[in-house]
Amino acid sequence: MRKNNDYDALWQQEGTDIKARQRNFQKKEILVGNNAAYATFQHTIITLYNHNVLTLALLDELAREYTDTDIDSGGDTGLTTKDGKTLEEVCIGLVDPQWLPVKREDANYVNPKYWEEEERYEKWYEITNGRWEWS
Structure with missing residues (x-):
């Protein structure tokens, strides 16, 4: 089970371009259920x-x-x-x-x-x- 804080951390990664951040965010979002x-x-x-x-x-x-x-x-x-x-x-x-x-x-x-x-x-x-x- 993932918490919103995990998503926040993804957006704060240094040295990562916006497209890479979006891909990482989408991958993590799939792990969150309904x-x-x-x-x-x-x-x-x-x-x-x-x-x-x-x-x-x-x-x-x-x-x-x-x-x-x-x-x-x-x-x-x-x-x-x-x-x-x-x-x-x-x-x-x-x-x-x-x-x-x-x-x-x-x-x-x-x-x-x-x-x-x-x-x-x-x-x-x-x-x-x-x-x-x-x-």
């Missing part, structure tokens, strides 16, 4: 959850609409449910209600202090790319 799609999905799912009308079947139907849209979590707005759940927690809870993060002894966590978040991310990735084919 943030608006993610924000829309997040708002929709959390709103339905808050109104107690979200089901697994409805979640799957809505999520599959985003296949091949290059949906990107860079669009995460930080929106949470009335009871404090994130989009990922809501979706994981519906798709696999028995799932709990388990610390694996053989795992090479980026930051061992946050192993639980890493396990949740892995589960989220499994759902979005496996079940809904967002990759």
